[in-house]
Amino acid sequence: MNGISLLSPRLKALVLLCAAGLLMLPLVVPGQYVMQLINLGLISLIVVVGLNFITGYCGQINFAQAAFWGIGAYVTAILTLKGLSFWAALPVAAVVTGLCSLLLGIPTLRLRAYYLAMATIAFGEIVQLVLVHWEPVTGGTSGLRNVPGISVAGHLLVGNVQHYYFLLVWCALAMWLSLRVRSSHLGRAMIALRDSEIAAEVMGIDTVRMKMLALVLSSTYAGIAGGLYVGYVNYVSPDLFSNAQAVLFFVMLVVGGVGSAVGAVVGTIVLTALPEALRFLKEWYLVLYGIGIILMICFLPDGLVSMSRRFGLGGARSAAPSPHARAGTTLPTPLPEATPATAFAHAPAGPHAAAPASAVPGKAAAATNVLVVDGVTQRFGGLVALDGVSLHVARGTVHAVIGPNGSGKTTFLNVLSGAYTAQAGSVLLDGVELIGRRPNAIAKAGLSRTFQNIRVYNSLTVLENVMVGAACHAGMRLAGVLAGSARQRQQERALRDSARDALEFVGIADFADRPAGSLAYAQQRLLEIARALATDPKVLLLDEPAAGMNPQEASRLIAIIAALRDRGITVIFVEHNVRLVMEISDCITVFDFGKKIAEGTPQQIQIDPQVIEAYLGRPRKSRVRESVNA
Ligand code: ADP
Ligand code: MG
Secondary structure, eight states: OOGGGGSOHHHHHHHHHHHHHHHHHHHHOOOHHHHHHHHHHHHHHHHHHHHIIIIIISOOOOOOHHHHHHHHHHHHHHHHHTTOOHHHHHHHHHHHHHHHHHHHHHHHTTSOHHHHHHHHHHHHHHHHHHHHHOHHHHOGGGOBOOOOOOEETTEEOOHHHHHHHHHHHHHHHHHHHHHHHHTSHHHHHHHHHHHOHHHHHTTTOOHHHHHHHHHHHHHHHHHHHHHHHHHHHSOBOGGGGOHHHHHHHHHHHHHHOTTOHHHHHHHHHHHHHHHHHTGGGTTHHHHHHHHHHHHHHHHOTTOGGGHHHHTTOOOHHHHSOOTTSOOOSSOOSOOGGGHHHHTTSSSOOOTTOOOOGGGSOOOOHHHHEEEEEEEEEEEETTEEEEEEEEEEEETTOEEEEEOSTTSSHHHHHHHHHTSSOOSEEEEEETTEEOTTSOHHHHHHHTEEEOOSSOOOOTTSBHHHHHHHHHGGGOOOOHHHHHHTOHHHHHHHHHHHHHHHHHHHHHTOGGGTTSBGGGSOHHHHHHHHHHHHHTTOOSEEEEESTTTTOOHHHHHHHHHHHHHHHHTTOEEEEEOSOHHHHHHHOSEEEEEETTEEEEEEOHHHHHTOHHHHHHHHSSOOHHHHHHHHHO
């Protein structure tokens, strides 16, 4: 799928109109000064569209974008002054900038968001100092003059108009590649990790590498913009690449609309034009400018680009109802009973497709048990949340984990899925040790999950949410995405098909194009199941899947869990709804105070004195029976 197909027909028409306007622009521009301003705006635009990868998509604050811009400009200037052609110097500038961002990203991107912000501010200062003090190479405060210009096919570009068309091509390319990334599994993964880092990891996304990729893309955009800048103005000095400039780039993105390449365009235009338009106000200009930006952030927190929705010009996302519009609380028509046979017709036979338990020859225990947990202990300071828990989960069964609040059920799922690393014990998934692995590696090994506190990716559509899961085994492949290769397009189609199948399986395919955040609670839980299912898991963990569901919805959930089992997927679920647990489980494990106190079939558990004790504080069978029958 290419970038343009993301746009609605009205927006497509608008894009064509804009393109025609941009081609004619030099005919109507009043003078050289304005033309120059437009050209500098185009260069800023490339920097800001680049910034959108790390700040917009990944939600990481980067104040080094001006420094990267400067590095690109200086590398190009130094090399072309030494006699290298612009076209040879520009790729070097791009690579050097990308490498610098790797150096910055490797130690900081593992940490939380504000560490990158701090590191980038420091990096900006260091780059300034180097540019000023490394005089023999950078020319110190006076910078480098008479930098050679840009030749295209043997023709040296002269004047603002020629440069305008040249820069316009670069801007179009920058935008187009940015849209390609956005509409690929990479863009979805970046936004997924911004919306919920842990939910992205359990879908197999290596969030650290993904942020690194976004940072390298961002800085490479800035580096290329720097090369274009110095080829255009033939002069470079350190003061241009200050942290104040970095903040300006950041504000351009925020004012336009974080997370949208179109927002980057709007923000860049407004903040390039506004200072000029307000110039007559002299010293009052800065005051008004500041107030204007504060007002914009207060009243248009999603940026200027969000206004387009009011005029129905949105892309795929904004064409859908506002994320705040709640859908009805009832589920759509398709019931899961029809689904197991038809669903996943398109899904590639995944590496984890397993036969149902009944079909598995009952040979050795190792083959029957998909998951073997042995002596797992998880402490939080002095609190022992899991105390030497051991259990076996048979392949293709539904295994419930129940217990009073705080008994360690969620912690158990967190240990299995890699959110926590247990201090002791082992978890074997088909013989592969999971403890010590990161959640993304565990997802790839075939274990996926949903969350007790719903964690859908609110900024993505329902279908895109599930496509994130479907891309679990896809790998990175940036080159294929940028080139829009046939393989990439085919992968995108396959992801879409298997995501649709997963949505049909849980019965919410009608909502595919809605923003995920607009779904009702119960539907968001089903969406999480579909998303986890799309990773093609051997084992699926569901943490209180029926929470917030009415009895009718809970019945549908039971049918879905049964259908999952029929597909050969092992389901481990934590649930308070006793009716649901008793109706669907093949085996129940009961926790109390982090210990396994009982295990058995629903019939055995209902009459287990220790279970009754744990739930009611004293043995009274009738009460448990009552709640079971409720
Ligand atoms: P359940 O899901 O059975 O209600 P949890 O697994 O959420 O219980 O919690 C078990 C115990 O571990 C509780 O006492 C809880 O406060 C504690 N706990 C869980 N997660 C953490 C954490 N990240 N840090 C500290 N304590 C935790
Ligand atoms: Mg819990």
